[in-house]
Amino acid sequence: MTLLAVERIKLFSTRSPWWCVVVAVGLTVGFTALMSGFANEQGTVTVGFTQFSYQFGLMVLMVMAVLAVTTEYRFGTIRTTFQTAPNRAAVLTAKALLVAVLAGVVALAAAFLSFWVSDLLATNSDLSLSGADAWRNVAGTGLVAFLAAVLSVAVGILLRQSAAAVTVVLVWPLLVEGLVSLIPRIGQDIQSWMPFVAAHHFLFGGQPDSAEAAMMMGMSDVPYGPWAGIAYFGAISVGLFVVAVITASRRDA
Amino acid sequence: MIEARGLTRRYGNKVAVDDLSFSVRPGRVTGFLGPNGAGKSTTMRMILGLDRPTSGTVRVNGQAYHELDQPLRRIGALLDAKWVHPNRSARAHLRWLARTNRLPDRRVDEVLEAVGLAAVANRPAGGFSLGMSQRLGIATALLGDPEILMFDEPVNGLDPEGIRWIRGFMRDLAAQGRTVFVSSHLLSEMAQTAEDLVVIGRGKLISQCTTAEFIDNASESLVRVRTPQAEELRAALARADAEVRVEVETGALLVSGVTTQLVGEVAAAGGVVLHELAVERASLEQAFMRLTDDAVEYQTTALPAPELVTAGR
Ligand SMILES: Nc1ncnc2c1ncn2[C@@H]1O[C@H](COP(=O)(O)OP(=O)(O)OP(=O)(O)O)[C@@H](O)[C@H]1O
Ligand SMILES: [Mg+2]
Numbered sequence: 297m298t299l300l301a302v303e304r305i306k307l308f309s310t311r312s313p314w315w316c317v318v319v320a321v322g323l324t325v326g327f328t329a330l331m332s333g334f335a336n337e338q339g340t341v342t343v344g345f346t347q348f349s350y351q352f353g354l355m356v357l358m359v360m361a362v363l364a365v366t367t368e369y370r371f372g373t374i375r376t377t378f379q380t381a382p383n384r385a386a387v388l389t390a391k392a393l394l395v396a397v398l399a400g401v402v403a404l405a406a407a408f409l410s411f412w413v414s415d416l417l418a419t420n421s422d423l424s425l426s427g428a429d430a431w432r433n434v435a436g437t438g439l440v441a442f443l444a445a446v447l448s449v450a451v452g453i454l455l456r457q458s459a460a461a462v463t464v465v466l467v468w469p470l471l472v473e474g475l476v477s478l479i480p481r482i483g484q485d486i487q488s489w490m491p492f493v494a495a496h497h498f499l500f501g502g503q504p505d506s507a508e509a510a511m512m513m514g515m516s517d518v519p520y521g522p523w524a525g526i527a528y529f530g531a532i533s534v535g536l537f538v539v540a541v542i543t544a545s546r547r548d549a
Numbered sequence: 550m551i552e553a554r555g556l557t558r559r560y561g562n563k564v565a566v567d568d569l570s571f572s573v574r575p576g577r578v579t580g581f582l583g584p585n586g587a588g589k590s591t592t593m594r595m596i597l598g599l600d601r602p603t604s605g606t607v608r609v610n611g612q613a614y615h616e617l618d619q620p621l622r623r624i625g626a627l628l629d630a631k632w633v634h635p636n637r638s639a640r641a642h643l644r645w646l647a648r649t650n651r652l653p654d655r656r657v658d659e660v661l662e663a664v665g666l667a668a669v670a671n672r673p674a675g676g677f678s679l680g681m682s683q684r685l686g687i688a689t690a691l692l693g694d695p696e697i698l699m700f701d702e703p704v705n706g707l708d709p710e711g712i713r714w715i716r717g718f719m720r721d722l723a724a725q726g727r728t729v730f731v732s733s734h735l736l737s738e739m740a741q742t743a744e745d746l747v748v749i750g751r752g753k754l755i756s757q758c759t760t761a762e763f764i765d766n767a768s769e770s771l772v773r774v775r776t777p778q779a780e781e782l783r784a785a786l787a788r789a790d791a792e793v794r795v796e797v798e799t800g801a802l803l804v805s806g807v808t809t810q811l812v813g814e815v816a817a818a819g820g821v822v823l824h825e826l827a828v829e830r831a832s833l834e835q836a837f838m839r840l841t842d843d844a845v846e847y848q849t850t851a852l853p854a855p856e857l858v859t860a861g862r
Contacts (some may be wrong), residue, residue, distance in 0.1 A: 302648045309641040310634055372632030375599055376689070379626065380649040382598050382615040549599040 299381060299390035306373075307364060307394060316360035317398075321406045324353035328410035332417040341418035343430040344503045346411045350437045353406045354444055355466060357399040361445040362461045364395045365452030375549045384545045388453060392537060396445040403441030407434045429503050432522060439526060440495045447491070447533040453540035468492070488518040491532045498526035550575055551596060551624075551697065551730060555605035558591050558752075565591045567752035568605070573730045573745075575696065578723045580743030580760065581732035584838070588752040589732040593628055593701050609697065621650040621693030627686035628701045635675025639666055639685050642674055643692060650693055660688040680711040687718065697728040704738060716742050736837040740764060748840070755840060772804040772812050775825035785819040786812065801825070 307313050327349035335341050368374040381387050411434055415423045425431060448465050455461040469492040477487040487493055501522040518525065551573040558566040566588040573579045583589050594600040596607050598614035609617060609624050617623050633642050643657040661667045664684040669677075674685060683703060690698050700719070704712045719742050723729050733739050739746060739760060746763050748755040756763060776782050779802060783793050791807045804812055809826055816823050 298649065298651065302645050305641070305645040305648060306634075309638075309645065310636045367634065371634050372629060373634055375628070376632050376646065377649075378599060379597050380621055380646055382617070382620060546601075548594070548601060 303391045303394045317402050320353040320356040324349045324406040325409045329413045332414040336418045336420050339420035341421035346414035347433050357441050358448040358465045361395045361448035362452040366458040366461050369456040378549045385541045388541050392446050392449040396442045399445035400438040400442035404438035407437040433499050436499050443530050443533040446537050450537040450540040453544050491529050494525040495529040498522045553607040557604045559603045571747045571757050575728045576726050577744045578729040579745040580739035581747050583749040584734050587749045619650040623695050624697040625690030625695040626699040627690045630682040630686035633674040636673050638671045640670040660691045664688045679706050700731045771829045772809050773827050773829045774802045776823050778821045782821045785815050
């Protein structure tokens with residue numbers, strides 16, 4: 297508990313997390329509003345449609361999670377932290393938990409705001425949050441952001457360097473996971489097992505417009521269900537975090 | 550009490566700290582002395598559990614650092630004054646530190662007051678001058694009111710006013726009965742603050758003794774004599790068990806292990822005319838450089854000066 301309180305003080309006594317939160321919500325909701333406004337005439341706005349922009353917020357929140365770690369390495373405060381609390385695993389777990397909860401809550405807020413804004417703007421469509429699929433899509437963004445933040449913290453711990461770690465968490469989901477499908481023959485199969493593809497499937501899988509959503513992301517169809525997808529994504533995030541904690545506990549601060 | 554036993558740290562092929570054993574006694578200022586790259590900072594990082602020893606152990610109050618409960622209350626340290634987030638205020642920095650070891654927020658204001666930063670407590674630490682950063686670092690070390698304090702080159706880069714303040718501060722801390730362990734690469738600096746010394750060179754222990762002993766050993770005093778009857782005086786002094794060397798350029802005699810008084814008396818007894826009779830003390834820094842220059846070779850032997858030739862007894 298003490299460690300969580302400390303990480304909270306550390307995180308919020310600098311300005312960048314606040315900026316990240318504002319930008320994450322603003323980008324997500326702003327893009328959803330634009331898209332819904334233009335799509336209103338066709339009357340094709342669905343629940344999935346209101347959530348397509350989650351990626352914008354997610355990227356910003358992942359950058360926030362990375363920076364929460366790498367700035368500590370950059371300014372040497374990680375050494376002071378380990379000096380005051382020598383149990384590095386406990387410190388890093390508290391940090392990951394705090395950042396992940398923040399990311400989850402912000403993503404959740406952005407998701408519901410997006411839905412609400414779409415509902416306001418898309419007067420020609422009949423939008424309603426009914427059914428497990430719809431709820432999973434909107435509320436699920438919180439869970440995806442939570443796990444993505446854990447993953448980002450892990451990358452930050454392993455690389456210790458802002459530029460490198462930010463590049464990895466942006467380039468991987470935005471480019472690498474899309475481009476692997478271009479590999480002849482096996483590309484599409486590999487892509488189905490990419491972590492962010494699995495997370496995406498958790499959000500949009502099983503919905504009437506899921507094929508459309510998948511196409512927008514340049515994705516192929518995946519051979520598992522939505523909940524298996526998030527379990528897979530979670531396993532990768534937590535697994536990488538465990539590796540990062542072991543690494544940090546062994547090496548010099 | 551800090552105790553190192555066989556402490557060794559390698560970085561690749563380089564041995565930064567080499568089988569180092571020493572202890573820092575409570576209630577006094579102990580200087581940790583060694584030239585640049587001797588391994589002082591590495592040793593201090595190992596004391597704080599930040600770097601892992603390749604072999605050997607170091608204990609704080611009989612415990613490994615990671616076994617300490619709320620370590621800020623046991624040992625406070627300033628290793629690098631720049632380890633602060635530049636956008637965080639001095640107060641915010643100390644507040645999160647205080648919280649880690651369940652220290653009351655009131656303690657933050659106390660230490661800010663003690664180091665004279667109360668007026669700038671809410672300013673971002675990134676804008677602090679070196680002297681102010683150093684004060685903030687000292688406030689960090691004092692936060693848990695620990696019995697042991699450790700400072701790595703605290704006066705580096707400070708102006709004379711800042712240096713005077715830090716020296717006084719360390720003396721006050723020791724006077725309160727605390728253990729102060731402070732590193733420096735300047736013997737003259739340590740001579741003013743430390744009672745005990747741990748001296749290292751190239752990662753190895755050169756000596757652990759009191760500062761007074763070290764200075765007496767390190768700065769051998771010589772009596773310099775010029776005389777037209779050098780041969781006679783040298784023979785007479787050799788009979789009096791003094792070690793005599795001849796300075797090559799001037800032909801003057803350099804006598805070690807004796808007083809000017811004795812040399813004068815020996816000369817008078819032998820009817821030798823003296824043109825010059827003076828005490829020559831090697832500067833502390835020269836002596837220290839010679840001691841640490843080649844840690845192994847000069848560890849136990851006396852101090853040969855390169856420009857002198859030994860002329861026997
Ligand atoms: N992380 C590291 N990686 C590789 N070599 C290192 C590392 N840290 C220290 N060294 C090397 O170990 C030796 C001891 O360094 P250290 O910083 O402990 O010396 P120091 O006595 O503190 O010197 P100074 O007076 O310059 O601060 C140096 O040769 C240094 O180059
Ligand atoms: Mg150093």
